[in-house]
Amino acid sequence: MWSALLTIAFLPLVHPCAPSTGGLSKTALLQFSLSPPPKYTYNDPPLFGQMITADAAEKNADRDLRSAIVSTLTENGIMENSVTLSYEFAAPKLDLAESDHCVEPNTYVVYQGAILYKCVASTLRAARRKARAAGDETTTDASTATEESTTSEPSTTVSADASTTSAVTDASTTSAVADASTTSAVADASTTSAPEATTTTETTTTSAAEASTTAEPAEATTAADSTTANSEPLTTDGPDPTAAPGGTVKTTEFHISGTVTVETAVPIFEDQWKSFAEKIQAKLEKQNVYFTEDVVVDLV
Secondary structure, eight states: OOHHHHHHHHHHHHHSSSSOOOOOEEEEEEEEEEEOOGGSSBBBSSOOTTTHHHHHHHHHHHHHHHHHHHHHHHHHTOOGGGOEEOOOOOOOOOOOOOSSOOSSSEEEEEEEEEEEEEEEEEHHHHHHHHHHHHHHHHHHHHHHHHHHHHHHHHHHHHHHHHHHHHHHHHHHHHHHHHHHHHHHHHHHHHHHHHHHHHHHHHHHHHHHHHHHHHHHHHHHHHHHHHHHHTOOOSSSSSSOOOOOOOEEEEEEOOEEEEEEEEEEEEEEEEEHHHHHHHHHHHHHHHOOOEEEOOEEEEOO
């Protein structure tokens, strides 16, 4: 009979008929991914509640974490002196932004009591400038090719004009020589005048064509540049509530990750560990700790 009573007395500790599921273990790993409050960091001078030394910041984190875990376990009948915690935390030194917008790179933004964002230089804007420069170079090459092609066209026309002029010159020269009745002079004049007229006309006309042709591509290039500038998007990084308008700095999520090993004197079911983790997370959130992911529980 005493054996039966003892069995009944110990049944609640083992929970054979309770809805608890999963494994049973005295040790659990609690994996955290969170954005810390300023009091878990340090800097000199400190801002928004930062500590001036790393040791002071680590003590703040240790006190809040230990209190959240131990109080949760004691509330569920597990004695504090039977709980062992193991973890490592090195307080980061952070330069906090003085406002809730990113202005300078390598600073951090405090939002709703937690350090949520890191400010970094926008690489997309630099890439856009590089792409635009490559486009301008292509436009310049196209303008040069157009100039060369256009310049070659007036040369043919000028040659025709020069031939006509030469023929007229020959005719006038022949007529003048006919009046003088000197056949040898006609031969000399026609032979000499034709090349000189052709050479002079080609040189003068070609220069004018080059001048007019060079001016036109310059206007086309200017128009192309204007179109490229107007079609540029005003922003490249998308809407960002913490980015300063018109700045070259963007924001990224900031968080720290770590694992806490919790050991108890009695075995605990996995779903109970998960329930404890939810309560621990809720208590830390009251200390302005922002969790980027829920606490993950792994049994050892």
